[in-house]
Amino acid sequence: MPGNGPRRRTVIAVIPVATVLAATACTSSPQKRPNGDQAPLFFDQHQAAVVMDATARIAPGPGDDPAETGHPGAREAGVTGYIDAMLGALGALQDDNPPPVIFAGGPWSNRHTSGPDLMARFAALDPVARIAWRKRLTAWQNQYRQGIAALDKLAGGDFTKVTPQEQDKILATQQVSSFTSLLFGHTIEGLYAAPEYGGNRGLAGWQDIGFPGDVQPGGYTADEVERSDGHDPLTSTPIVADVLKLLGAL
16 A cells, blocks of 8 residues: 555564454454553453553563654553453443444544544444354453463563563463464554554554555545555565564474
């Protein structure tokens, strides 16, 4: 798509993850709940702190790594709030409640137009979809409970109390690889999904990679879709080489 390629980002555990960033079908539930502004829906205070530190090691911001000055990370984009909103999305789902904030109506907002904000509405879940989403979220809830407990155990009691370097080592260990993989995917979603889904706070992720967001109904022309923007600086960075090497070994 038009715009500059994304910059290099430090990632401590490069794991292939299927990530859905489409505005109308994100894998988490849209909630405008920036970190710290409201009480968590699912996490307790300590769990939220662990997830905030862990996601900040996956996607560090300027306060986590001086090399990221000027570039927002997981903390700045509200990734922890995004994950918490997702895990607590169906906690009080009742038939007479408004549709759960899982699928934004779309296909566009009013960010680039004076028309209606179609992303502000959410699609109702049919009974089968409710069952499927509850099963998915219940599994993720269990993974987060167990994963956070495992991070604490490997840190000697409290993951948030060890140094960033120690946190990196813990997240890269085989004992928590499945949880780190899940966390990696949700971190990327929280950074770059449409802000209606609770992350990408202040459009921080989109602005960082030069993505204008949902520009419909204008959209892109066929020529813009097909035309190359030129060399993508990301392709020549060491982190990409590491990813390609890892994928080739799997």
